[in-house]
Amino acid sequence: MSQTHRYQGPAFFSHGFRPFFLLSALWAGLAMLIWIAMLGGRAVLPVAFDPFSWHAHEFLYGYLGGVIGGFVLTAVPNWTSRPALAGMPLAGLVALWLLGRGAVAVSGLLDWRLVMLADLGLGIALCAYLAREILRGQHWRNLPVLLLIALLTASNALFHLDASDGGPAFEGIGLRLGLAAAVALISLIGGRIIPTFTRNWLAKRDADRPPAAFGRGDAVVLALTILALLCFIIQPQSAPTSWLMLAGGAAHLWRLSRWRGLATLPEPLLWVLHLAYGLLALGFWAEAAAGFGWIAPAAGRHVWLAGAIGLMTLAVMTRASLGHTGRALHAGGGTTALYLALAGSVVARLLAGVWPGQLWVLHLSGTLWLLAFFGFALLYLPVLTQPRPATA
Template identity: 30%
Template sequence: MQSIKLPSNPPTSPHPIFNLSFRIFFSAAAVFAIVVMTLWAFVFTGHTNIDVHAINPLYWHGHEMVYGYALAVVAGFLLTAVKTWTGVMMPHGYKLLGIFTCWLLARVGWLAFGLGIDIGMAQSAWLYLAAMFDMLFIGSMAFVIFRAVLQVKQYKQMGILAKLALLTLGNGLCYWGVISANMNVTKIGMYLGFYLIIGLVLTIGRRVVPFFIERGLSIPNAAGVAETVTVRNSKAQDIASLLFYLAFFLTDLFYPNPYLLTVTALGVALVNMVRLMGWYHRGIWQKPLLWSLFVAFLGMCLSFVLYALQPWVGYNHSIALHGLAIAGVGMMTIAMMSRVSLGHTGRSIHTPPKTLNAIFGLMVLVFISRVLLPLVDMSHYSLWIMMAQGAWIGCFILFCYSYLRILASPRPDGLFG
């Protein structure tokens, strides 16, 4: 058995928000989700000076949702989870601040570019600034995770490291496409990043969602009797989901054959629907921290069905893509942040903030407005988009109201974390 050496001195940081990565990255991701969606509403309606010759505004939006918002949540989760998985202390205090600052400066570059801020230099200079700090951010995150995994020889985590390496490649392609004025390269980099994030969600979700359901429901009932809840998992489902998803992602990105897309997308949907049936327990509907995760996976399955039908029914490909993004990135990340932010700050997951049903309900409204309503009525498309943007912003405002104080406060038990 691998022995882990405990630090001789207890860890310290200048502020509780820098104790562990989830605190600062979840806080920043939530605030950024509000800022970037508000700015996107202005970009979408043509009220900024973004250089449309340098980048398609849709790709500006897509890049910041994937490599800005989603990757911040991934960083907060992984740099916390790897400490739990390996027992190796992750960056905290000023080292964590350094990693976070790289992410923040990259976001400032993209926001300035989106606004069209002119400080006497080419607008593309903002993207050069963003590129440098984005690469430092992803590189430093991958390095500390790789070092911890090697230290304890947990080679089963190499799949996650491979995804981080490909995310670095995808982000680099986005920048190269903008710099070389090749929007096809930018598109490949953006879609590669998006599908890798969804792959991470499927991989990590398979590990943690059933664990959260079992832990969340295996508690004493009103009569004081503890019910042990066990959900089903299957290695065969894991392999089938991975293979179907890999084939789907390569097909949609590089070889959009309608027959292959339909078969692979339906394969992913069916495997994960069967998986969801094995995870289901009627008790989840009493606990927003659980039903939100279940609904997120269900929304992903529905989105894969939309991918499968899209070549034959004829609606826009972006409807299926946004369905997968809202369920797999939006709902899944905010559900995970809500749960992790309680458990890892020493607070009870059984008494979450009372606003959770409203928070998750607003994200469901985002899905309905951005995905389902355009399917039945395209004549009010702009209205549905604005409704979705408003619900997204409202969702994260409520999250910030409920969680920022928790994320910035010391643990009630006095422990470091």
């Protein structure tokens, strides 16, 4: 009998996705409110980072770090058929994530080394857990996932090093390495789950043409992605990097076109995954446009950050929360509204970069972001905190 089956405590700590998804969504909304206050000149928190660096850090390492925690702790037991963490071990990992958020929030009062160690705790623990499970189960196929999460954790350390020099860490190599690791992770995991979920859904409807299976073309796309991201890390605004970004975006759109996305339009739980991957491809083009000087770099980068990462994680959180609590894999009107709100937030943020004088567009983007993530927390609160239905 698995540890999860023996667990008799609160449902909230029965599976990793429950606390991490709920707390991450709440933090995505709360951090946006704090960020808006910071832009207004109010010193809400005694942070050591400049406002822009704190904003970027708490999305990429705070929010995304928590979502990755929930994903890994939920997916790995399915990959390895080994017991899932529950109870006190899971609560301990949640405490590590909260410790990191608290340490960064008061980083202006602490030595930066202590803040960095506190902030790296969850990432290091997840890497150790994933490495143990891969070794025990001999699941070498998932080794790239471990390597990318380790890169993301290492980039967080570099971010703290960049910030300790007093410069804008959001422009440093640490953030670029972390963003590249996140984009590569979505390219890898998205390439697994999107065609698989689409294939399973179409098979139930007797579709005559399933999504294309992984082949040499996909391998070429991933190789091109790695090359483009390496150049992005080293020389983000150079002409060769911009041309590679253009090629990378086209390659990912070609890959996405083979997964039958249009056939999934009746089911928002599926088309949102295709849309998020499409934003990943467009993010390459946005970085190219920023490199050529056509749009502001911050606006272009939000296509990856808020668009690809934000929408993909929201899609995964909703699907996993429904599926792992025995509910139907169908997005109702409320969940669909969450997707549309976040997509609208991304469009508005990009437009704000094109029309820098139109502050109302920025306000619209922030409002839609709050609706998406606070809306998820409200709508999925009973799903994530209550026991699995007896009929499921």
